[in-house]
Amino acid sequence: MSVQHSEKSSQEIISGLTADPPHISPKYLYDELGSRLFTAITELPEYYPTRTEAQILKRHSLEIKQAVGATSTLIDLGAGDGEKATALFEPFQIKRYVAVDISAAFLQTSLARLQSRYPHVEMVAVEQDFSHSLHLPNEIGNDPRLFFYPGSSIGNFNPADALAFLQRVRAACPNGRLLIGVDLIKPADILERAYDDALQVTAAFNRNILRHINQLAQTNFNLHEWRHIALFNADESRIEMHLEATRGTTVTWPNGQRQFVAGERIHTENSYKWQTDAFATLLKQAGFNDCRHWSDDKNWFAVFVAQA
Ligand code: AVI
Numbered sequence: 001m002s003v004q005h006s007e008k009s010s011q012e013i014i015s016g017l018t019a020d021p022p023h024i025s026p027k028y029l030y031d032e033l034g035s036r037l038f039t040a041i042t043e044l045p046e047y048y049p050t051r052t053e054a055q056i057l058k059r060h061s062l063e064i065k066q067a068v069g070a071t072s073t074l075i076d077l078g079a080g081d082g083e084k085a086t087a088l089f090e091p092f093q094i095k096r097y098v099a100v101d102i103s104a105a106f107l108q109t110s111l112a113r114l115q116s117r118y119p120h121v122e123m124v125a126v127e128q129d130f131s132h133s134l135h136l137p138n139e140i141g142n143d144p145r146l147f148f149y150p151g152s153s154i155g156n157f158n159p160a161d162a163l164a165f166l167q168r169v170r171a172a173c174p175n176g177r178l179l180i181g182v183d184l185i186k187p188a189d190i191l192e193r194a195y196d197d198a199l200q201v202t203a204a205f206n207r208n209i210l211r212h213i214n215q216l217a218q219t220n221f222n223l224h225e226w227r228h229i230a231l232f233n234a235d236e237s238r239i240e241m242h243l244e245a246t247r248g249t250t251v252t253w254p255n256g257q258r259q260f261v262a263g264e265r266i267h268t269e270n271s272y273k274w275q276t277d278a279f280a281t282l283l284k285q286a287g288f289n290d291c292r293h294w295s296d297d298k299n300w301f302a303v304f305v306a307q308a
Pocket of ligand 1: 154
């Protein structure tokens with residue numbers, strides 16, 4: 001197993017905190033605890049994307065396998081615990097599993113566990129923030145590649161960045177395929193419940209970003225002073241997550257500070273919801289062709305296969 005390291009930037013965090021409106025990149029949601037909280041979110045009754053996607057993959061497995069064709073290297077973008085990808089190992093006869101994720105500690109633990117369950121699959125861990133660039137190590141070779149981007153993580157990019165991201169994947173995938181999950185537009189109450197669950201796991205996930213950046217940028221956020229907000233912005237077709245100050249407070253860091261008044265919000269995440277036609281157009285704009293998709297009975301989620 002090999003690990004590639006990347007640098008985290010406290011400068012980026014501070015410039016987001018001092019911007020108007022203030023924001024924190026959603027990638028900082030995923031330290032080790034954040035990744036575990038996200039795994040817990042995927043098990044919540046209100047959070048339908050993960051299980052709906054799994055149902056689509058299961059129900060249409062034969063057609064999806066046919067659309068993907070021959071492949072042996074699976075590149076899992078935002079692998080997390082890698083569990084979703086394991087469902088593809090056998091049907092696609094995967095020989096090499098390349099797990100790309102921003103959280104190195106989580107990746108290593110996950111791959112060590114997977115390696116003992118799948119001793120014949122070569123495992124490569126790549127610690128990378130692929131939201132800006134995608135560099136894969138030479139050791140993964142030139143066998144046909146299947147890029148796997150499940151869970152509607154594409155929704156965490158705005159449409160322009162989603163296009164740029166898909167173009168990068170397209171460039172890294174000569175003659176390969178992309179298998180990607182996309183969350184679809186649906187009534188606001190269903191969406192808002194999915195991002196503001198009764199157990200408040202999503203609230204913990206959102207507030208954990210402050211704990212994480214306190215470590216990275218030496219800020220002194222008091223988590224008790226911030227509450228979780230999730231709302232559907234219909235004009236932008238996205239769920240927004242914010243952290244709202246419950247009282248006036250001053251946050252400091254080495255050589256700087258910012259005051260927040262009660263009710264002021266820090267924007268932490270967007271999760272865009274798509275129409276299937278618009279997403280197929282986006283894939284074509286990125287240079288993919290032969291795009292096919294499958295959906296569930298309620299049309300809540302879609303799985304696309306596209307050819308590079
Ligand atoms: C990772 N990503 C697709 C999740 C989403 O639904 O946008 C992150 C998430 N945020 C809150 N709940 C889940």
